[in-house]
Amino acid sequence: MAKVLIDISMSLDGYVAGPDDDVERLHDWLFSGEHVVSRANSTFRATETDAEIIRESFETTGAVIMGRRTFNLGDEPWGAEPAFQVPCFVLTHHARDTETRGETTFTFVTDGIENALDQAKAAAGDKNVTIMGANAAQQYLEAGLVDELQIHLVPVLLGDGTRLFEDTGTRQIRLERTRAIESPDVAHLRFRVVR
Amino acid sequence: MAKVLIDISMSLDGYVAGPDDDVERLHDWLFSGEHVVSRANSTFRATETDAEIIRESFETTGAVIMGRRTFNLGDEPWGAEPAFQVPCFVLTHHARDTETRGETTFTFVTDGIENALDQAKAAAGDKNVTIMGANAAQQYLEAGLVDELQIHLVPVLLGDGTRLFEDTGTRQIRLERTRAIESPDVAHLRFRVVR
Numbered sequence: 001m002a003k004v005l006i007d008i009s010m011s012l013d014g015y016v017a018g019p020d021d022d023v024e025r026l027h028d029w030l031f032s033g034e035h036v037v038s039r040a041n042s043t044f045r046a047t048e049t050d051a052e053i054i055r056e057s058f059e060t061t062g063a064v065i066m067g068r069r070t071f072n073l074g075d076e077p078w079g080a081e082p083a084f085q086v087p088c089f090v091l092t093h094h095a096r097d098t099e100t101r102g103e104t105t106f107t108f109v110t111d112g113i114e115n116a117l118d119q120a121k122a123a124a125g126d127k128n129v130t131i132m133g134a135n136a137a138q139q140y141l142e143a144g145l146v147d148e149l150q151i152h153l154v155p156v157l158l159g160d161g162t163r164l165f166e167d168t169g170t171r172q173i174r175l176e177r178t179r180a181i182e183s184p185d186v187a188h189l190r191f192r193v194v195r
Numbered sequence: 196m197a198k199v200l201i202d203i204s205m206s207l208d209g210y211v212a213g214p215d216d217d218v219e220r221l222h223d224w225l226f227s228g229e230h231v232v233s234r235a236n237s238t239f240r241a242t243e244t245d246a247e248i249i250r251e252s253f254e255t256t257g258a259v260i261m262g263r264r265t266f267n268l269g270d271e272p273w274g275a276e277p278a279f280q281v282p283c284f285v286l287t288h289h290a291r292d293t294e295t296r297g298e299t300t301f302t303f304v305t306d307g308i309e310n311a312l313d314q315a316k317a318a319a320g321d322k323n324v325t326i327m328g329a330n331a332a333q334q335y336l337e338a339g340l341v342d343e344l345q346i347h348l349v350p351v352l353l354g355d356g357t358r359l360f361e362d363t364g365t366r367q368i369r370l371e372r373t374r375a376i377e378s379p380d381v382a383h384l385r386f387r388v389v390r
Binding site for chain 1: 354370386
């Protein structure tokens with residue numbers, strides 16, 4: 001059964017993007033090492049520990065859900081052959097035909113987050129459904145539909161930008177930390193949502 | 196030379212207190228283990244790892260700075276013999292005589308955070324000046340006067356309350372993670388501010 005996972009890089013002060021959607025500092029750890037992970041036309045260069053995390057992420061992801069804004073921001077940098085290589089579902093209010101880029105498909109879902117999740121779970125099989133971007137993460141958290149979080153905690157205070165945990169509801173959500181993998185530039189912290 | 200340290204428990208979503216200043220969940224790790232740390236009239240009961248962190252904190256703290264609000268909230272629970280047992284400096288706009296409770300003194304500083312820091316450093320000697328509470332932490336961070344942060348990261352999403360990193364300025368502050376100590380209920384993450 002597919003698990004629903006939020007997987008995102010976050011600054012110590014809680015931002016998943018800086019001002020002007022700048023994620024460069026937060027994604028430094030993906031591009032500043034010597035161990036290469038290649039996928040489609042994308043190349044990541046990380047420390048040995050971090051490269052293992054990147055590899056694991058690709059191997060365990062069966063489908064991706066993202067907001068329209070994340071899609072718009074990513075579409076150009078991801079290029080003609082995005083590294084996802086799994087079915088991606090984009091939450092949007094505007095109907096649009098499914099698009100195929102290399103081995104990645106983008107399906108635009110207009111009838112709500114639960115419907116998108118049903119489609120993503122069906123596509124993911126036994127692998128995870130990964131939620132990308134702050135807005136989608138907030139919606140799925142608030143709806144109580146998230147099973148796990150993997151936060152790549154980056155040692156920086158950005159001071160401004162897009163917060164991951166904003167408008168997630170005022171209900172307390174209990175977590176269990178299930179893993180902590182440290183590397184000099186980032187701490188990969190994994191949590192299970194306790195129901 | 197005294198270092199200036201922010202030392203605080205924080206939820207994964209960035210809160211250092213929940214609604215109505217509730218810190219019970221965030222301070223669980225101080226009271227839910229079997230290893231006892233006693234100090235004045237206070238008794239902490241933590242896991243072996245966490246008890247070591249508590250002991251270290253008392254041993255390395257030479258003075259404390261806090262906001263008026265933190266003092267007002269803490270005054271009653273801390274009781275007649277607070278566990279600090281070091282000089283404490285309270286940032287306030289209202290002059291008030293120094294008060295002594297057991298081996299702890301509270302000096303009320305009305306002429307700004309730099310003055311309070313000078314007094315605290317003089318009192319701390321070679322030990323650390325610890326900044327307590329979100330508001331004081333924010334002021335010292337924004338002023339660029341903080342040397343280190345120790346965040347006791349608690350696996351919970353509170354959804355509402357007082358954020359640690361709010362109004363800290365929009366300047367990016369580079370950190371170096373210098374230590375990470377894990378225990379099941381909390382991750383003690385230590386950072387150095389890179390100047």
